[in-house]
Amino acid sequence: MSTITLPAKMENLRRLVQFVSGCARHQGYSESRTNEIELAAEEALVNICRYAYPGEEGDVALRCRRSGRDKIIIEIEDSGIPFDPLSAPEPDLRPDIARRAAGGLGIFLIRKMVNEVHYRRHVNKNILTFIVSPEKRPVDALKEHAHSTQGRKSA
Amino acid sequence: MEVACRKEKNTAIVSVKGRMDAVCSMDFEKILDEQIASGQTRFIIDFSGLEYISSAGLQCILTTAKKLEPRQGDLILAALKGTVKEVFEISGFSSIFTIAESVDSALAGA
Numbered sequence: 001m002s003t004i005t006l007p008a009k010m011e012n013l014r015r016l017v018q019f020v021s022g023c024a025r026h027q028g029y030s031e032s033r034t035n036e037i038e039l040a041a042e043e044a045l046v047n048i049c050r051y052a053y054p055g056e057e058g059d060v061a062l063r064c065r066r067s068g069r070d071k072i073i074i075e076i077e078d079s080g081i082p083f084d085p086l087s088a089p090e091p092d093l094r095p096d097i098a099r100r101a102a103g104g105l106g107i108f109l110i111r112k113m114v115n116e117v118h119y120r121r122h123v124n125k126n127i128l129t130f131i132v133s134p135e136k137r138p139v140d141a142l143k144e145h146a147h148s149t150q151g152r153k154s155a
Numbered sequence: 156m157e158v159a160c161r162k163e164k165n166t167a168i169v170s171v172k173g174r175m176d177a178v179c180s181m182d183f184e185k186i187l188d189e190q191i192a193s194g195q196t197r198f199i200i201d202f203s204g205l206e207y208i209s210s211a212g213l214q215c216i217l218t219t220a221k222k223l224e225p226r227q228g229d230l231i232l233a234a235l236k237g238t239v240k241e242v243f244e245i246s247g248f249s250s251i252f253t254i255a256e257s258v259d260s261a262l263a264g265a
Binding site: 014017036046094096097100105112 | 177210213214221237241247
């Protein structure tokens, strides 16, 4: 298992994202799949850097480990305010530039890019877990999964 | 991320290369803002050299499009590829923006 812990600050974002992509490349994932996983990691990490520690500083820890033949489990942990990103409402995807709201796409993209995403609050920590495979799951399976994780709430 | 601007037929062609993440996407928006402030209303964004975009980059493009709307401006996204194209499709951005296969075809239609 590889791990990295850094202050949750935007200036560390690239190092953190590169840690995740390094794990994917190390497992022989394709460049395009690595890009998708990086995207999911960036979206989660930006949320933590911007909102997990209002008015104070704190760390974010990343843990990557292989699971089974070719899956990777990526855990993103912070000690900030309780926040379950999976409870966020679906973003506004209306095909209308003027009325479309700008926020909420991050979590949506995470759901689309990783094979599974789970959240748990454990001993005052937020732990977001991605399970990824060398191939993305078909869109239908992703939709079903979105339903199964949507109802989770932070403790 | 590298951004280069040139003008053709009254249209600003903004080429963006590399990676547009949450760290640098505001720089991109600032460059477009400067162009809009100087009166430019027609834009083609050339994505042929872009390898990666996150939601922060998408927000900048949406924000720019919103600024252009009351000015009767025009924003065409050209030469999307790979993961970038996929992100535009998944987020529904492909259906709210004018997408062109290449800068040349965007110019031909402009």
